[in-house]
Amino acid sequence: MSRWEPNARGRLEQAAMELYGERGYEQTTVTEIARRAGLTERTFFRHYADKREVLFGGSVLLQDLLVKTLAEAPASAAPIDAVAGALHAAAAVFDARREQSRQRQKVVSANAELRERELVKLASLAAALGEALRARGVPEPSASLAGEAGVAVFKVAFERWIGGADDRAMGAYIQESLDELKSVTAAGEA
């Protein structure tokens, strides 16, 4: 086996998802994931710290992408528009991975520990968006609320995109959720 393995990370992810789906997350070992991918355990650990990270490596990339895009929004953009722009930038990543996202969601939904981990990642995302907004000069509590609102929009859009029978793109669900949030908050008493 050569030391350089083409697309080892992707092959390990694919093997892990297959095994998690076939026999359950708890019952799957790193040894089995590496074997299914035709790679060594050592190669697995060059890419992932453990079998859970195969599922959550993408959350880190998502957060980095959102924070980076938010930081680069025009200085004149309203906080909610800067957050919306970041969510739209991330939408394309999801559309390119719709099937993988569905497989992953099935695994996460079936396991209490993984569902908790997902909530931790979402809370961390809200905090990171709030922090990025404060760095743009947005005062509190606006920054925290815009960060939380962004995650609320993302969460509802993601659930509808994952569960959707149609082929609408993630960006359409992001826009729909954002419009609904604006409409819901505007509908109340002044």
Add this chain to the structure above:
Amino acid sequence: MSRWEPNARGRLEQAAMELYGERGYEQTTVTEIARRAGLTERTFFRHYADKREVLFGGSVLLQDLLVKTLAEAPASAAPIDAVAGALHAAAAVFDARREQSRQRQKVVSANAELRERELVKLASLAAALGEALRARGVPEPSASLAGEAGVAVFKVAFERWIGGADDRAMGAYIQESLDELKSVTAAGEA
């Protein structure tokens, strides 16, 4: 020791908070909590399933109160106003327990497992509010977004109330957060 213990639940909670604060949550046992409260372990288990439930029993009561208040809002109330009314109804409970809430928050913040449990409770709260709104005839995704928005408002208000140097009541923080969320979402492009 008589079988009927006056305010056993409150005494156990107080003893648990003291011990969690003094020696840490992990290092405290149910035996020690019961002893500090001058009660038996058997009495402890009549009130709480385990030492974690001492910290999270209130979350269940909070969710019940919010859902009940929301269900009783006038049929004509906009979803966000029904949610706001429920949050205001809960505010008085917090004001009556400010010191206990601060003690509890210190314990929860210091422990990763407890922080995750708190996030699970908040996610469950958002889902319960969404469900209560759907029961009022609010369609999706408005119901889910109003539920998530309510929890965002509560989360930010609670953090500011707990950390606040002043003596403003929880209701003032709820109103401030709600107004800020409305202002933040209204400020963007149409």
